[in-house]
Amino acid sequence: MRKDPLLKHTITIFLFGLSIVFLLNSCNSSGKENRTSSKTETQTVTKSPLKVREADLPPYMAKGRKVYRQVCLTCHQANGGGVSGLNPPLIQTKNVLGDKNRMLEIIFMGSEAGLEDNKSEYANVMQGYGMLGDEEIASVASYIRNSFGNKAEPITVEEVTSFRSANKK
Ligand code: HEC
Structure with a gap:
């Protein structure tokens, strides 16, 4: 019975660590998503032939x-x-x-x-x-x-x- 609190602690620490890893991971992937979408936008703007002609x-x-x-x-x-x-x-x-x-x-x-x-x-x-x-x-x-x-x-x-x-x- 003495081991129980220690086990509880280990589990809590383990879960805490796991959630941090999970959190970092999700932050990272949403950042990646942002970057990709803004990249697509820039490409669409530069590709628009009307804008280029207007400037010319x-x-x-x-x-x-x-x-x-x-x-x-x-x-x-x-x-x-x-x-x-x-x-x-x-x-x-x-x-x-x-x-x-x-x-x-x-x-x-x-x-x-x-x-x-x-x-x-x-x-x-x-x-x-x-x-x-x-x-x-x-x-x-x-x-x-x-x-x-x-x-x-x-x-x-x-x-x-x-x-x-x-x-x-
Ligand atoms: C109130 C109406 C009116 C406005 C506003 C007007 N015009 Fe005219 N325009 C005419 C009319 C009517 C004639 C033909 C006159 C005639 O038969 O002697 C004409 C003729 C012309 C012609 C000769 C057309 C051709 O190829 O035989 C040119 C060029 C022209 N206008 C340019 C302009 C420009 C530039 C403006 C603006 C700064 C202007 N007009 C504003 C009514 C207007």
Whole structure:
């Protein structure tokens, strides 16, 4: 009977040790799980092709889209398709893809049912947007020239600045 308390002690110590081993083990494995899941997340982010392309875009695309959405979208629509009978589309037209000065002329001075290509077709009047800054005009024009399926050389801020000073009254 004297051995009993000693045996009890040994068992308790043994169980205590066992639980510590068990605890350490479970901590370790959950840490491993965390590490693996965060690794998978990083891989998904770097693999996303959209993110990579967005970062590769020239800065005028982001700036121009912002101006376009704030100022031009109501009439020319998000896809550049315009509104039939009211506002012309900005897709593959001579005024959009052609001479930079002609496009700047329309943006600066506006246009009133006078477009050679679409005479009297569009009931709306476009006011001039010369009150926008040179950088805003350069980026929105370049954005349009490279969106909606268009592909044309961007217009630089310097080109807008010299257009503005050449057309000062
Ligand atoms: C109130 C509506 C309206 C807004 C806002 C507007 N436009 Fe226009 N836009 C027109 C109309 C209408 C025409 C056609 C005018 C005409 O027939 O003479 C036009 C024509 C154009 C053209 C020539 C289209 C072509 O290829 O023949 C360009 C380029 C253009 N707009 C760019 C812009 C830009 C850039 C903005 C924003 C800074 C803008 N527009 C904002 C109504 C608008």
